[in-house]
Amino acid sequence: MTAKVLDGASVGKAIREEVAIEVGETTKRGLRPGLAAVLVGSDPASHLYVSGKVRTCAELGLYSEKIELPETTTTSDLLRLVAELNSRDEIDGILIQLPLPKHVDTSLVLNSVDPAKDVDGFHPVNVGRLTINEPGLRPCTPSGIIELLVRNNIKIEGSRAIVIGRSRIVGLPVALMLLHKNATVTIAHSRTEDLPAVAREADILIAAIGKTAVVGGNFIKPGAAVVDVGTNRVTNREDLVRFYGDDPKRHAAFEKNGYTSIGDVNPREVREVAGYLTPVPGGVGPLTIAMLMKNTLTAMKMRRA
Secondary structure, rough: OOOOOOOOHHHHHHHHHHHHHHHHHHHHHHOEEEEEEEEEOOOHHHHHHHHHHHHHHHHOEEEEEEEOOOOOOOHHHHHHHHHHHHHOOOEEEEEOOOOOOOOOHHHHHHOOOHHHHEEEOHHHHHHHHHHHOOOOOHHHHHHHHHHHHHHOOOOOOEEEEEEOOOOOOHHHHHHHHEEEHEEEEEEEEOOOHHHHHHHHHOOOEEOOOOOOOOOOOOOOOOEEEEEOOOOOOOHHHHHHHHHHOOOOHHHHHHHHOOOEEEOOOOOHHOOOOOOOOOOOOOHHHHHHHHHHHHHHHHHHHOOOO
């Protein structure tokens, strides 16, 4: 068996196209969704992520503002900025790019965002709405995972779903979303006894534990759908061969960059057992930005339409 590819790039493209069509329609009525992205400091990865989000807004017709602040920005400075953005009617979504500098109280800043503009779905009000399955803004990556499964006709209702990882960004919310779609859900983690045996119960396995290629073939029920949320790097040749064999694309990337991307799943082992598997990159990543755009449109409709 060789796993079918769960192509997040194509699903993300479809979602973006749907958003662009609807944004075009609302813009004709004088309503254009607006996103403010707040970036503190000079972290190269954060700048790259925010630039990508702003670029996608432009491509889909959303209004966006990128607010860049120095590393010395304080918690009070950010609270004042968020209060201003909360008050601006044309701003429907507020994105605080993480991580913030260590001297900033991240929880206080995130919790100061108006829940109606919390397009990351991190605010306690939106977490509570998700928990009891009331309408609200959902976290982008978990929402994208559900879209990926649904649009690939992966059966969720009645299925056994195992989520490895319990973060508030991915693990906990995706477990709740699967539960609300009538899956039988277990949350596993690094301290779960006999983790491979627990994982092998899964019809749907979500790997979001943050450890390079920790999920091997012995974790997988034959035919299972496996979603790899990890974002890690292979930086030595021994691991390159161990995880990717003689894959020419991976070797070319390694030679060019000094590394190649990998998730929490050992792709060489898992693809021989699973029925479906997301690639890294090209799996969950494109869905996250697509769902951010969709959340901004949703926020506008909930607030202003």
